[in-house]
Amino acid sequence: MRSIVTLFENRLNADPREACLLWNNHTLSGSAIALPPEERARTDRLAQQQARHLRRAEFAARRVYLADLLDVTPTGLAIDYHPEGQPFLPDFPSLSLSTSHSEGWSALALAEDRAIGLDIERVRPLDWQPMLSMICDEAERAAFLSAEPDLIGFFRLWTIKEAVLKATGQGFRAGPKAIQISNQHLRPAPSRFTLEAHGTRYQIETARHDEITAAIAITRDPPPPRTSA
Numbered sequence: 001m002r003s004i005v006t007l008f009e010n011r012l013n014a015d016p017r018e019a020c021l022l023w024n025n026h027t028l029s030g031s032a033i034a035l036p037p038e039e040r041a042r043t044d045r046l047a048q049q050q051a052r053h054l055r056r057a058e059f060a061a062r063r064v065y066l067a068d069l070l071d072v073t074p075t076g077l078a079i080d081y082h083p084e085g086q087p088f089l090p091d092f093p094s095l096s097l098s099t100s101h102s103e104g105w106s107a108l109a110l111a112e113d114r115a116i117g118l119d120i121e122r123v124r125p126l127d128w129q130p131m132l133s134m135i136c137d138e139a140e141r142a143a144f145l146s147a148e149p150d151l152i153g154f155f156r157l158w159t160i161k162e163a164v165l166k167a168t169g170q171g172f173r174a175g176p177k178a179i180q181i182s183n184q185h186l187r188p189a190p191s192r193f194t195l196e197a198h199g200t201r202y203q204i205e206t207a208r209h210d211e212i213t214a215a216i217a218i219t220r221d222p223p224p225p226r227t228s229a
Helices: 037-044 049-070 129-135 138-146 151-168
Strands: 019-024 095-102 105-112 116-122 192-197 200-209 212-218
Touching: 019 049, 019 212, 037 049, 049 095, 049 105, 095 151, 095 212, 105 116, 105 212, 116 151, 129 138, 129 151, 151 192, 151 200, 151 212
Parallel strands: 095 116
Antiparallel strands: 019 105, 095 105, 116 212, 192 200, 200 212
16 A cells, blocks of 8 residues: 555654554555454445545555554454544553544554544635634634634644544543634644643644644543443
8 A cells, every 4th residue: 555654753652653644545556455344334334435435445554554553464453443433452452543534535643551632634625714613712713813814724723623632532522612722833834832621731743744734632641441332
């Protein structure tokens, strides 16, 4: 499989298995890996054939990349799912796994003995201003708009908040409005900073690759307990 990109290189290096990988499913030539019934069922729920094809390519690529990092076979790798929908690795309880996809692009991040959240978004035309009220309180929304933000700024805001929410293990139930982000951290250039949300301090990293903006959130706390859906 090709077109794999390593994001945040030399950042996630506490353990040799730690990595953050990005790939474009449109460029994959296919895989002979047979997906397990649970993953096959997840792809079959998608209404459009192209969407099903891309999701199957994503799941197959994810297995190949994870198997390589963990020194196991792709078909022998156990992947389970949290009730919120995020996958986890029951045979590697010390590893925190976060995944994301957007418009045919996919990514995964692994961290050892610490919680991690990853989000990617393909920058694309979007009526984003009405969406601010979903993720920002009034003060943060006003501050964001006062800086004359652009589309990239919005996607940077969204990906950072989503990464933190994933790192909590609760997703949107944790409350995106409780995550406050200064405008200085939303510039297009990659940045690294810390923030506190829900009583936990997170190390935030942002990156750009091609049409993708990405963010990870890492805490030194152990990953939250994972249970099957």
